[in-house]
Amino acid sequence: MVLLGSGLQYLKEGVTPHMWCPGCGNGIVLAIIFRVFEELAYRNEETVVVTGIGCWGKADDYVVTNGFHGTHGRALAFATGIKAFNPRLHVIVLMGDGDCITIGGNHFIHAARRNIDVTAIVVNNFNYGMTGGQVSGTTPAGMYTSTTVYANPERDVDICALAAVAGANYVARGTPYHGFELEINMKEAFDKKGFSVLEVVSPCPTHYGKNNAMKTPVEMLKWIKNRALPKAEYDSLDPSMKDDYFPIGKLVDKDVPDFNARYDEIRARAMKGRTA
Numbered sequence: 001m002v003l004l005g006s007g008l009q010y011l012k013e014g015v016t017p018h019m020w021c022p023g024c025g026n027g028i029v030l031a032i033i034f035r036v037f038e039e040l041a042y043r044n045e046e047t048v049v050v051t052g053i054g055c056w057g058k059a060d061d062y063v064v065t066n067g068f069h070g071t072h073g074r075a076l077a078f079a080t081g082i083k084a085f086n087p088r089l090h091v092i093v094l095m096g097d098g099d100c101i102t103i104g105g106n107h108f109i110h111a112a113r114r115n116i117d118v119t120a121i122v123v124n125n126f127n128y129g130m131t132g133g134q135v136s137g138t139t140p141a142g143m144y145t146s147t148t149v150y151a152n153p154e155r156d157v158d159i160c161a162l163a164a165v166a167g168a169n170y171v172a173r174g175t176p177y178h179g180f181e182l183e184i185n186m187k188e189a190f191d192k193k194g195f196s197v198l199e200v201v202s203p204c205p206t207h208y209g210k211n212n213a214m215k216t217p218v219e220m221l222k223w224i225k226n227r228a229l230p231k232a233e234y235d236s237l238d239p240s241m242k243d244d245y246f247p248i249g250k251l252v253d254k255d256v257p258d259f260n261a262r263y264d265e266i267r268a269r270a271m272k273g274r275t276a
Contacts, residue, residue: 040191047065072103076104084263119198170189170197170252173246193255
């Protein structure tokens with residue numbers, strides 16, 4: 001028996017308990033994905049979950065929809081091809097910060113520029129969690145990882161700001177602590193035509209937390225609670241205080257025609273010219 005509203009019909013049988021570390025936010029995010037799938041009545045044969053490499057890239061192991069597991073940093077390239085070939089499919093791309101931005105940053109920019117109609121759910125754990133906690137492109141400056149033991153000298157990439165400036169139609173940020181709000185933003189992202197990005201800030205409890213005064217998952221969740229602010233509240237802060245916080249919720253929402261709509265328009269124009 002599947003409980004209504006649980007989304008469990010999208011979970012493969014016999015795959016739990018999952019492989020993620022205790023306190024990791026990935027399980028929360030996956031459960032919300034399943035609930036949104038159910039709320040939107042996504043059919044398995046019309047849905048494709050695309051993943052790359054990394055902790056969050058293992059999420060396709062638990063899903064009964066169509067799946068495509070690609071190489072490191074290339075999940076969005078494969079997803080673009082899938083959606084361009086069959087625009088009727090619901091294409092959801094699950095990536096970590098290393099997979100999406102540090103290695104796959106160029107694909108991320110061009111997916112947003114094309115405004116391809118896929119949804120990217122990026123779990124940002126601030127390091128390469130699967131391979132030992134190395135520094136990534138989203139590791140905050142001054143923080144510690146297994147490869148920056150005296151602090152990270154580089155500035156971090158703001159995933160949502162990059163998505164916005166590159167042309168995404170929908171951009172939002174959430175956290176595992178704010179589960180109800182995350183579910184609302186995820187549904188909006190799935191519903192939006194064009195490229196949608198939902199970043200989930202979820203520091204790695206095994207490596208990043210251990211190295212940065214978040215020794216337990218509870219301390220990690222308290223850190224999220226104290227630093228995540230609704231966008232309106234964040235915008236009202238004095239600029240000198242903004243580095244200590246980050247905005248959550250819907251950040252960009254527009255209705256620029258997506259890639260497939262523009263392609264169909266140009267193709268129709270070309271066919272008309274050919275038959276004239």
